[in-house]
Amino acid sequence: MSSEGGINNGCSRSDHEVFDVAVVGGGVVGCAVARRFVLEGARVALLEKGEDILSGASKANSAILHTGFDAPVGSLELECVQAGYKEYMEIFKDFDLPILKTSAFVVAWTQEQLARLPSIESQAHQNNVDNVHIVTSDTLLKREPNLSRSALGAVSIPGEFVIDPWSSPLSYLTQAVLNGAEVRFGYGVSSGQFDGETWVLKSATKKDISARFVINCAGLYGDQLDEALLGRSEFSIKPRKGQFVVYDKAASALLNAIILPVPTERTKGIVLTRTIFGNLLLGPTAEEQDDRALASVSKKEVELLKNQAEAMVPCLKGMPVTATYAGLRPASESKEYRVFEYEQKNWITAGGIRSTGLTASLGLAAHIYKQYSKMANFLVPLTSVKTPKMPNLAEHKQRDWMQKGYEEIVCHCEMVTKREIDNAFASVIPARDLSGLKRRTRATMGRCQSFYCSARLAELTKDRFIDDLSVDVSGEEHE
């Protein structure tokens, strides 16, 4: 790692290099785009203003791999979700990424909702998700015996699955770096110039970056980046917060499939799903707000969520809560993805990737590359590609603590070993702060929320994070 907060896998060229493509933003979309362009043979720099990838919208989502059964017919979103789904299914084994084949039910709780099930089924069939079908409440309750008896019926979607929301984007960017991409953290693009051939991108503190082409994957700030560098934006972001409750691992035994509600115009609604880490997840809410950075939870909303969940699954009453968190969807004035090509400016914007970006990212990356190749020089795809093997954090697969030689278990609730923590610091894109370490290992994410492991973790990570877990009380500030 260089002092610039950059990652380059030891193949950095001169500072004056002109990259083929600069990807602005290291959310799931930026990570997938960087990977796609590297595989197609481009020299790529990914610029991320945070200290780790997944600092924005991609930090917190429901982690569902969507089939697109309910996406608007004929939309770009549908195309990307289905292409993304397909590519994930093709590559996940190569990366050792996990998948939890849960399937899903859209459950009707009222007569009105029940009446809407046939239209959900027919939309799914129109979207070529053929195995979607309506089931009776008897069938539903046989498959989900802990669901409230008041369920009236459901649509079964056998193809909806659950994935690891952090390891997958990390694997995309890791592959990009292994095959030559460069990454700069703490690099907030604030302005730039285009001379007809090359962009010079500027940030407040870091060296300029030159690239022939820019892909705006700035998520919650996508409109602002367009305004700052192109002088205008075709859309405006209206952050939509989603709050979540994570129940104790004991709760994950209560459900098999993902329980989806009958959706409304605005949102996919409140979901109950097992997570890949063995918990039960409840959420998200849908709350409009102006702030693009503050994802706070509120006691009131979380209590409302819990009440709704307990109505659906009565034995959740009294189940301990492990965590609460919130994520911000980069929603815009339209439901559709906001992808714009600016041919005169060597620029593509992938904005407003609202609530299906985790699934769609691989498909969207392929779509953006297709648009790019209409506008730019021909690239030669890589012939020999390196693929990283990701450490497994999924509860249903072999975890590190099950294999000897781990030295010690540091985080007892999530069973995170010292070996895993060391590996997170030694990996291609190492953890640089506590959030980064949490996403790479799950340390402190369990039920005690670091009651037992803070001390050991602060000791093990001392001087390895940008913000240490401990402070100096001797009076002098840290060097």
Next chain:
Amino acid sequence: MNKKIMQVDVAIIGAGPAGLAAATRLRQRGVDQVVVLDREAEGGGIPRHCGHPPFGMREFYSVLTGPQYAKRLVAQAITAGVRVLTRHTITRLLKGGELEVATPDGLITIMAKRVLIATGVRETPRSARLVTGARPLGITTTGALQSMFYLKGLVPFKRPVVIGTELVAFSSIMTASNAGLEPVAMIESGSRITARHPCELLPLFKGVPLLLNTELEEILGVTKVEGVSVKNTKTGERRLIECDGVIFTGQFTPESTLARMSHLKVDPASGGLHINQFGRCSDPAYFAAGNILRPVETAGWSYREGRSVGGWIADDLERASSLIHDPEVTLICEDPIKLVVPQRIISGQSGGFTHLQLRVCRPVTGELIIENDDKTFWQKKISTLPERRILIPITDLDYFEGTKSLRVYLKE
């Protein structure tokens, strides 16, 4: 994978005061193979990081700090012939006393004739309290602060706010003060502190404002704690307190994960294991003692509980128990009674815990009643506060032939 199998008479999960006391007692009673397993690098449990006296007055007739007490407990057990295995994490409890254990050398299976669960309590962290705000750095619990400072010489912040006024909150202030921190306030939503007089003198003495009738509304700050917003519950007035950390204290909860994920019955009221007066769980091969039974008792209490249950396990091994099949009565508590331990009683037995332990959820005054549909078995006027122990002699209840369950409630 070829798992190693270890066979023992008694396996004890948790090397805290309860687990170590039980182990020592079992060896003194002549039980041969007694092993204590703990996932930490050192035995001793919570007292390892309670860097203050008084511990051990009744056990060792001297006034010790927590770490000294922890060392004495371990040494005493080893002297008695107990095997203490650290960095051994129990990951699964199986029927009849079979344990899955993770060790740095690989997974092993332990087959024990009896198992004692003594995994203690922890504090409720911010998330489970559903507190409003983002997730900045600088939010912790007393236990985490204590272990950072007393075990590693580190601190997470300089000017924290302390939430809550149970006894442990005052430990928090002591720890902060020893570490050179300057707590900016201690916050309690009630109109008086939860711990007993004269605890309120400590913040006064340390110059920490004690804010009663004050509710935490929100934690401010995105990457690091910048302050808290609080509300006066009487006047509705809100104010902002600048700070760089928040310590959530108390609201103890038994560390009962293992049991929750197993076949054993967990009592939703206490959050701990469902036991009879001998500390026996719903699977007769398992027993429980110490703070895993309920939030929360002192180290000394947990120690004595461990010693007692250790003795009853020895009895049980000697007589190859018949107690299992004796009829039991289940006690069911109703709000505002928070919990009752033990939850089951075998009638007509002598021995075992002498008292039922009760707690209430809020300050109450009224008639405490234990009855079934036909008959009142016990009745007494009480006036008490949350976190105060209420004891009822079990022998007073000793006449309930044929009863299956008893209500424990309060007539206010």
